[in-house]
Amino acid sequence: MRVHAGPLRLLVAEIFRAAGCSGDEANRIALDLVLANLVGHDSHGVVRTQRYVEALRAGTVVADGSLETVVDGGAFVVVDGNHGFGQTIGPLACRLGIERASTHGVSVVGLRRSGHLGRIGRYAEMAAAANQVSLHFVNVASSTLVAPFGAVERRMGTNPVSIGMPMGDREPLILDFATSVVAEGKALVALNGGKPIPADALVTPEGMLTGDPAVLYGPTVPGRVPNPHNGEGALRAMGDHKGSGLALMCELLAGALIGSDTAGPPPKEHGNGMLSIYLDVAQVAPDDRAMVDAMTYVDWFVNARPTSADGEVLLPGEPERRRRAEREQNGIELPDASWRSIVETAESVGVAIPPV
Numbered sequence: 205m206r207v208h209a210g211p212l213r214l215l216v217a218e219i220f221r222a223a224g225c226s227g228d229e230a231n232r233i234a235l236d237l238v239l240a241n242l243v244g245h246d247s248h249g250v251v252r253t254q255r256y257v258e259a260l261r262a263g264t265v266v267a268d269g270s271l272e273t274v275v276d277g278g279a280f281v282v283v284d285g286n287h288g289f290g291q292t293i294g295p296l297a298c299r300l301g302i303e304r305a306s307t308h309g310v311s312v313v314g315l316r317r318s319g320h321l322g323r324i325g326r327y328a329e330m331a332a333a334a335n336q337v338s339l340h341f342v343n344v345a346s347s348t349l350v351a352p353f354g355a356v357e358r359r360m361g362t363n364p365v366s367i368g369m370p371m372g373d374r375e376p377l378i379l380d381f382a383t384s385v386v387a388e389g390k391a392l393v394a395l396n397g398g399k400p401i402p403a404d405a406l407v408t409p410e411g412m413l414t415g416d417p418a419v420l421y422g423p424t425v426p427g428r429v430p431n432p433h434n435g436e437g438a439l440r441a442m443g444d445h446k447g448s449g450l451a452l453m454c455e456l457l458a459g460a461l462i463g464s465d466t467a468g469p470p471p472k473e474h475g476n477g478m479l480s481i482y483l484d485v486a487q488v489a490p491d492d493r494a495m496v497d498a499m500t501y502v503d504w505f506v507n508a509r510p511t512s513a514d515g516e517v518l519l520p521g522e523p524e525r526r527r528r529a530e531r532e533q534n535g536i537e538l539p540d541a542s543w544r545s546i547v548e549t550a551e552s553v554g555v556a557i558p559p560v
């Protein structure tokens with residue numbers, strides 16, 4: 205199934221409007237999910253529609269939320285998203301961080317209890333567009349999916365990290381990844397018949413490495429969103445002990461330190477916490493030297509001899525830009541199960557499926 209971004213966006217927005225979001229919020233969610241597909245992160249794209257609508261029905265995420273200020277220290281702020289949609293709450297928190305860094309040179313924003321924040325790189329992109337470097341550490345309360353290095357039992361979320369670096373008049377560098385071998389949504393895409401995940405992405409209760417997503421989801425029921433908490437195995441942290449340590453720090457920074465929720469114990473309400481740091485380049489590095497040095501270094505970095513004759517060295521953010529250009533042109537390929545889940549969700553809220 206290949207769908208163009210425009211009609212897909214309209215359909216997804218219509219679903220969220222019918223499910224109870226305002227038109228503005230429904231458009232924001234649709235834009236964000238379809239953009240994730242466009243840049244190639246199908247795990248954070250329209251495959252999430254059914255899960256988001258179910259969360260809205262269950263009351264674990266609320267429509268048209270706003271930020272509540274908990275602590276305001278000028279250059280540092282702690283805000284509570286009170287389980288509003290991440291597509292509404294995340295940009296509000298990010299804009300606040302950018303504003304405060306414009307005033308103070310640097311800022312730190314602790315965002316508690318947001319709905320799913322989606323692709324974290326989008327916040328690094330927002331900051332880079334304002335000529336700010338940013339670092340984002342995220343945890344996922346109640347979402348115990350990832351085993352610590354050396355363990356088979358789940359203790360952490362897939363805890364993404366993103367770092368953005370503006371590069372003057374060039375495209376910014378946007379590093380953005382889950383600290384698990386793959387994001388959970390990539391296991392979901394694989395379970396739905398999409399791109400397979402690496403053979404060492406998961407660990408069974410017996411301690412064997414596997415790429416079989418059923419280890420995460422257990423038995424699935426047709427018409428129901430597969431639940432990654434039903435399986436007996438776990439996702440593995442990327443980079444062995446290093447990724448496991450980084451994911452642990454995300455729990456402590458984005459969960460415990462800012463008063464959001466950690467993955468457990470005891471079981472918590474589902475949501476993202478995010479600790480973000482913003483640095484205003486014009487104030488932190490007022491002469492041109494920093495950018496000149498950065499560009500000189502980056503040119504040297506990408507010119508390293510590739511491992512094979514047809515290989516190339518890419519900068520963070522480049523694969524997403526390339527995929528976006530290709531998918532804007534040719535459309536987004538969706539596995540049958542992902543499309544079916546969108547159709548079922550549309551029907552459940554009384555939205556007719558237009559020809560797409």
Ligand code: NAD
Nearest residue numbers: 321322323324362364378379380381382387518520521523
């Ligand atoms: P990934 O493994 O595809 O890695 C993406 C990063 O690696 C990007 O910065 C990309 O530019 C870079 N990259 C990819 N190929 C490259 C290459 N050949 N050379 C150089 N750089 C390259 O990403 P992922 O871990 O699957 O994460 C996917 C998305 O899921 C991210 O946007 C992440 O923020 C999001 N996520 C969100 C949550 C949440 O709770 N909100 C949880 C987990 C993940």
